[in-house]
Amino acid sequence: MDIDKIRKDFPILSRRVRGKPLVYLDNAATSQKPRAVIEALSNFYENTNANVHRGIHTLSEEATALYEEARKKVARFVHAPSPESVIFTRNTTESINLVAHAWGRKFINPGDEILLTGMEHHSNLVPWQILAQEKGAVLKFVEVRPDGTLNLEDLDRNAGPRTKLIAVTHVSNAIGTINPIRRFAQVAKSLGALLLVDAAQSVPHIPVDMRVLGCDFLAFSAHKMMGPTGVGVLIAHEEMLEKMSPFLGGGDMIREVWLEKATWNELPYKFEAGTPNFAGVAAFGAALDYLQGLGMDNVRAHEQELIGYALKSLLQIEGITIYGPMDSAQRSGVVSFNLGTIHPHDLGTVLDEDGIAVRAGHHCCQPLMRRLGINGTTRASVYVYNTKEEIDKFAKSLDRARTLFGVCAPSPTDRPAKPSAKKEGR
Ligand code: PMP
Numbered sequence: 001m002d003i004d005k006i007r008k009d010f011p012i013l014s015r016r017v018r019g020k021p022l023v024y025l026d027n028a029a030t031s032q033k034p035r036a037v038i039e040a041l042s043n044f045y046e047n048t049n050a051n052v053h054r055g056i057h058t059l060s061e062e063a064t065a066l067y068e069e070a071r072k073k074v075a076r077f078v079h080a081p082s083p084e085s086v087i088f089t090r091n092t093t094e095s096i097n098l099v100a101h102a103w104g105r106k107f108i109n110p111g112d113e114i115l116l117t118g119m120e121h122h123s124n125l126v127p128w129q130i131l132a133q134e135k136g137a138v139l140k141f142v143e144v145r146p147d148g149t150l151n152l153e154d155l156d157r158n159a160g161p162r163t164k165l166i167a168v169t170h171v172s173n174a175i176g177t178i179n180p181i182r183r184f185a186q187v188a189k190s191l192g193a194l195l196l197v198d199a200a201q202s203v204p205h206i207p208v209d210m211r212v213l214g215c216d217f218l219a220f221s222a223h224k225m226m227g228p229t230g231v232g233v234l235i236a237h238e239e240m241l242e243k244m245s246p247f248l249g250g251g252d253m254i255r256e257v258w259l260e261k262a263t264w265n266e267l268p269y270k271f272e273a274g275t276p277n278f279a280g281v282a283a284f285g286a287a288l289d290y291l292q293g294l295g296m297d298n299v300r301a302h303e304q305e306l307i308g309y310a311l312k313s314l315l316q317i318e319g320i321t322i323y324g325p326m327d328s329a330q331r332s333g334v335v336s337f338n339l340g341t342i343h344p345h346d347l348g349t350v351l352d353e354d355g356i357a358v359r360a361g362h363h364c365c366q367p368l369m370r371r372l373g374i375n376g377t378t379r380a381s382v383y384v385y386n387t388k389e390e391i392d393k394f395a396k397s398l399d400r401a402r403t404l405f406g407v408c409a410p411s412p413t414d415r416p417a418k419p420s421a422k423k424e425g426r
Contacts, residue, residue, distance in 0.1 A: 001294065001298050001302060001384070003302070003384075003385065003387055006294070006384060006385050007385050007387075009034040009035055009036070009290075009385075010032045010033070010034055010035070010385055011035060011038070012024070012032050012033075013032065013385060016355065017352070017355040017357070018352065018353055018354075018355055019355075020354055020355030021355055022355050022357065023354075023355055023356040023357065023386075023390045023393055023394060024357050024383075024385075024386070025356060025357060025358050025380040025381060025382060025386065025390070025394060026357045026358055026359050026379075026380075026381060027224075027333070027381045027382060027383040027386075028173050028201060028224070028333075028334055028359070028363075028379065028381035029224075029359050029381075030223045030224060030229070031204065031223065031224055031225060031226050031383050032226070032383070032385070033226055033227075033228070033287070034226055034287075034290050036286045036287075036289070036290050037226055037227060037228065037283050037284075037286045037287045037290065038283075039286075040282060040283040040285070040286035041228055041279060041280070041282075041283040044063075044066070044279045044282045044283065045279060048062050048063050048066065048282070049063065049279065050062070050063045051063070051275060051278070052064040052067045052276065052278045053067075053252060053269070063278055063282070066278075066281075066282040066285060067276070067278045067281050067282060068083070069285055070281045070282060070284050070285035070288070071083045071086050071088070071268070071281075073285050073288040073289070073292075074086045074233055074235075074284075074288065075235075077203075077288050077291070077292065078199075078203060078208050078209065078210050078218065078235065079209045079210050079211050079212075080210055080218075080235045081210070081235075081237050081238065082238060083268075084238055084266075084267045084268050085235050085236060085237060085238050085241065085267070085268070086233060086234075086235050086268060087233070087234045087235070087236075087241075087268045087271045087272060088231060088232070088233065088268075088272060088276050088277070088281055089231075089232035089233065089234055089271075090230055090231070090232050090277070091221045091223070091229075091230070091231075091232035092123060092198060092199075092200040092219045092220055092221045092232050093123040093232070094232055095217075095219035095220075095232050095233060095234035096123055096124055096127050096167075096196070096198065096219050096234075097123075097127045097247075098234055098247045098271065099127075099196060099217050099219075099234065099236075100127035100128060100130070100131045101245075101247050102244040102245050102246060102247045102271070103165075103194075103217075103240070103244045104127075104128075104131040104135070104165075105131070105134075105135075105245065106243075106244065106245050107164065108131060108132075108135045108137050108164060108165075109135065109136075109137070110135060110136035110137065111136065111137070111138065111162060112135070112137045112138070112162055112163075112164045113137065113138045113139075113140050113158075113160065113162040113163045113164065114128050114131070114132060114137055114138070114139050114140070114163075114164065114165045114166075114167065115139075115140045115141070115142065115155075115158055115159055115163050115165070115166045115167070115193075116128060116139060116140070116141055116142070116166075116167050116168070117141060117142040117143075117144070117150055117168050117169065117179075118141050118142065118143045118144040118150075118367055118368060118371050119144050119148075119150070119169060119172045119174065119175070119177065119365065119368045120167070120168070120169055120198070120365070120367075120368075121169060121173055121174075121198065121200070121363075121364045121365060122364045122365070122366070123198070123364070124167055124168075124169060124196075124198040125367070128165075128167060137164075138162075140158040140159075140163075141154065141158065142154040142155045142158065142168075143371070144368060144371050144372075146372075147324075147325060147326075148172070148175045148176075148177050148323050148324035148325055148372075149177055149325055149330065150177070150179055150180075152180070152183060155183070155184065155187055156187070159187050159188075159191055159193070160191070161191065163188075163191050163193045164193055164194065165193055165194050165195075165196060166184055166187065166188045166193055166194070166195050166196070167195075167196040167198070168181065168184050168195070168196070168197060168198070169197075169198040169200075169201070170197050170198065170199045170201065170202035170208070170213075171199075171201035171202045171205070171206070171332045171334075172201070172324070172332075172334070172365070172368070173200065173201045173334070173363055173364070173365070174323075174334075174336055174362075174363040174364075174365040174368055174369075174377070174379065175323045175324030175334065175336045175368070175372075175377075176307070176324045176325075176331040176332045176333070176334030176335065176336065176381075177324050177325055177330065177331065177332075178202075178206070178330055178331060178332055181195075181197055181213045181214075181215065182212070182213065182214060185213060185214030185215060186214075188216075189214065194216040194217065194240075195214070195215040195216050195217070196215065196216065196217040196218075196219070197213060197215040197217065197218050197219070198219055198220075199218050199219060199220040200219065200220050200221050200224060201224070201332060201334075202220075202332070203218075203220040203225060204220070204224045204225030204226075204291075204383075205299060205300060205303055205332050205333055205383075206296065206299075206300045206332065207296040207297055207300060208296075210235065216236060216237065216240060217234065217235070217236045217240075218233075218234070218235040218236075219232070219233065219234050219235075220232070220233050221233075222280065222281075222284040222287065225287060225288075225291060226287040226290055226291060227280070227283060227284035227287035227288075228277075228279075228280040228283045228284065228287075229280070230277045230280050231277050231280040231281055231284050234271070238267055241267050241268070241270070241271065242267065246264055246270055246271065246273070247271055247273070248273035248274065249262075249273060250273040250274045251273065251274055251275075252265065252269055252272055252273055252274060252275075252276075253265050253269060253270050253271065253272060253273040294384060298384075299383075299384045302384055303332065303333035303382055303383070303384065303386075304328050304329070304333075305328075306333060306382045306386055306387075306388065306391060307328050307331060307332070307333050307334070307335060307382060308328035309388055309391055310335050310380065310382070310391045310394070310395075311326060311328065311331075311335060313391060313392070313395045314335060314337060314395060314398070316395075317339065317395065317398055317399060317402060318402065318407055319339055319340035319402065319407035320337055320338070320339050320340075320398075321337060321338045321339075322335060322336070322337045323336045323337065323372055323374075323377060324336060332381075333381055333382040333383065333386075334379060334380070334381045334382075335379070335380050335381075336363070336377040336378070336379040336380075337377060337378055337379075338374060338377055338378065339378070339398060339401065339402060339407065340402070340405070340406075340407035341405075341407070342401060342402075342405045342407070343360075344360035344361060344376045344377055344378040345360045345361070346401075346405065347360060347378045347398070347401055348360035348378060350397065350400065350401040350404060351378075351394070351397050351398070351401070354393065354396075354397040354400070356393065356394055356397055358378055358379060358380045358394075359378070359379045359381075360376060360377070360378045360379070361376045361377075362375070362376045363376070363377070363379060380394060
């Protein structure tokens with residue numbers, strides 16, 4: 001891959017921040033967009049804009065074609081069972097909440113167990129807490145080991161005949177661990193339980209084949225994979241979707257409506273109530289084409305090389321603590337760390353002065369932070385357009401912060417969390 005050529009496709013990468021060339025290392029929060037996606041969005045509004053599925057006029061037909069073509073592209077991208085098994089939502093969070101409502105409320109009973117892990121993003125934890133409270137179900141956990149990998153003995157210990165659902169993140173947004181989903185699928189299958197995979201950090205960065213993963217539900221967001229904001233995906237087998245209750249009620253999701261009752265539309269429309277983000281979905285189609293053109297194996301290989309390089313150079317910095325597996329084969333393009341007693345927000349501010357964008361805080365993973373005995377971390381996350389030169393600038397800037405603040409030995413837990421008006425996470 002020619003990274004310099006790829007970089008030219010992303011207009012934002014040529015801007016400067018605080019007088020320095022932007023070094024964007026906040027890709028786990030959201031990715032940048034290639035020109036093809038930006039143009040697909042503006043082309044849609046300039047030439048095609050009309051509501052989908054409703055009109056008989058040319059614009060509506062063209063808009064519907066783009067919308068449905070994107071659905072087929074999603075299905076091909078992750079080897080979904082069929083285009084009809086692909087539901088467009090707003091984001092990963094909504095996709096997971098859809099399952100908690102439409103499947104959970106119908107099929108979870110008092111005493112049933114839902115098995116999660118200690119490294120879930122809040123969006124794959126809180127919906128299950130709400131459901132468990134409502135239904136009298138029990139949450140169980142696979143805990144995180146000090147090295148940032150999951151303790152698979154917990155999986156064998158805590159999965160049992162009452163387990164109805166296992167919900168696990170494929171890749172940790174906070175520390176980058178790639179989890180062994182096949183192992184979770186085998187356990188779920190042996191118990192007749194369902195498996196939900198939060199793929200928000202995997203589908204954008206590593207090749208994902210739903211058939212190989214063996215999961216029942218797959219959730220991810222377009223904005224983390226070069227697509228626009230406001231588009232998410234939930235994939236499930238059609239038989240499962242047929243059995244589930246609707247999530248939101250309204251236009252498009254119905255077949256026939258009377259004053260007192262209604263019947264539901266066919267899949268996938270049963271789960272797409274109201275006007276969807278059709279312009280965003282059309283542009284998401286362009287993002288999928290772009291990633292397909294690069295090849296997800298190539299994307300992963302580049303990121304693995306970059307993160308291996310980053311780990312090596314960051315380990316040279318005195319006082320650094322890096323979280324998560326140190327083997328780049330077990331880690332996505334995320335490196336999360338603390339530098340002595342420097343507060344992650346302070347570190348983020350110094351990096352920003354050098355034009356470097358990272359994230360600081362708990363990354364919407366408070367239980368994981370607690371488990372690691374910290375309040376938060378600074379997180380750098382790469383994508384296919386990042387370079388080794390950018391990693392060098394990043395390491396140099398960290399060194400500047402170290403000199404500026406002076407690095408002391410105590411761990412960041414010794415310092416209470418700084419009250420902050422800033423929203424953390426993502
Ligand atoms: N799960 C993981 C692993 C994530 O990284 C994120 C986003 N940070 C989410 C879920 C939620 O995604 P969204 O905000 O797009 O709903």
